[in-house]
Amino acid sequence: MYIALGIVIGIFFIVVLIYNSLIGKKNRVKNVFGTIDVLLKKRYDLIPQLVATVKGYMRHERSLLQEITEARARAASGRLSDDEQVMLDNTVSKALNGIMVAVENYPDLKADKSFMHLQRTMTEVEEQISAARRAYNAAVEAFNNAVEMFPTNIIASMMNYKTKKFFEISDDQRQNVDAGDIFGR
């Protein structure tokens, strides 16, 4: 009798532990995803400043600047689905990349003090974004392992937890993340 009771209590505790660790892992993923959002927002906030700084110098890249300003306005408006958000982020990454490459044609701009500062801040944000994405992937890996491995998978399926997708970096983004190369360190 007592033994049976002991076993039941033991199992109960294990279930509670697993349940809590699953919740913890899910929240970790959510938390890091939030960090990525914050950093992307930080990048959006830099755009008006960047556009204002380069506008005076860049004569042939009007459309690029237009594009990036619009993208920022759309992001600021909110009301975007996750997929739209990702698309928009990719557009911004690409446009930023284009601007940074175009800078090479304007030696005066490259030497501009406030631009140089902006450029450094941009590099920093890009690296922070990539760090947050790596942290996100690590959190997803821990979560997915728990969802798929025995015995946590039993509880996970009861809680209706599904594996989450990793952050995959598309080719043009891959170049963008390594901002240091563009700036010719």
Place this chain on the structure above:
Amino acid sequence: MKTLDELKQFYDTTLRADLQILEQQRRDIVRKVTIVIVVALVLGGFVFLLMMQNMGRMGPIVIFPVIVSLIIGGGICTLLSRGYVTDFKSLVIEKIVRLIDENLNYNPKGYIPKSTFMLSKIFTTKPNIYKGDDFVSGKIGATQIQFSELNAVYESGSGKNRHRTTVFRGIFFIGDFNKHFIGETIVLPDTAEKLFGRLGQKLQSLNVFRGELVKLEDPEFESHFVVYGSDQVEARYILSTSLMERITEFKKKTGKKIYLSFIGSMVFVAVSYSRNLFEPKLFTTLLDFEPIKQYYQDLQLIIGIVDDLNLNTRIWSKE
């Protein structure tokens, strides 16, 4: 970095004259030391025989005078060579430091203070015996650095129960890190994971004295190190993929145990050594090129951390 030929040339042109003077000094000391040892042995032996004759067999206590005279002799030898060591360091080691970089300063008796050592949070045990020497400081490019040799020991108990544990022995390096950060990230040699695999990883995550375990993507880096941090994202911002590679390379290059921490805009690097560095040898000639090469390589290895960890790359908002 200088080539071997350049170093050889430096040795011939700049060091040789000083080394010859020091060599003379060294020979004098060796002569005196030999006399001291012989006298100590003779005196000790004499007292030993006397005790044997007068008191008969008294067991191990009769060895006592020999030991006492050897200790006194050893003390005299240290006193004799003290000036020589100081001269050697200011004449030779300082010049080698300057050869590597003109902007570096060398203080043979200085060392990294204990408070800074504890600030790094690499070692959790507070040493109660803390010594060091060979302090180097200055600026390499944009990066302010300082390092010294350290010997930190924790001693517990007294008398027969006295127990000594080495907290750290080797070179302790501090450099200005090139990125801004606010949290704490600590990189330690991995012992648990190497021995116990996945279970080891579980154990690491339970380490209550450290922050959160940070699991990184680079498998080679992960096999050498374990990382704890106060912020998962920041730890990855500091330990970029390229920095992980660089740290792994540095670890392989030195073949030593490496500890790192990133705290308060600084990077702390501890490289453990089992030998005493930058000390002159007393019983072998100084005029040999080999030991000079060794001093140079030891110094270059540490000063090279700036390049090895790419600390001079200032493309982030920190200048």
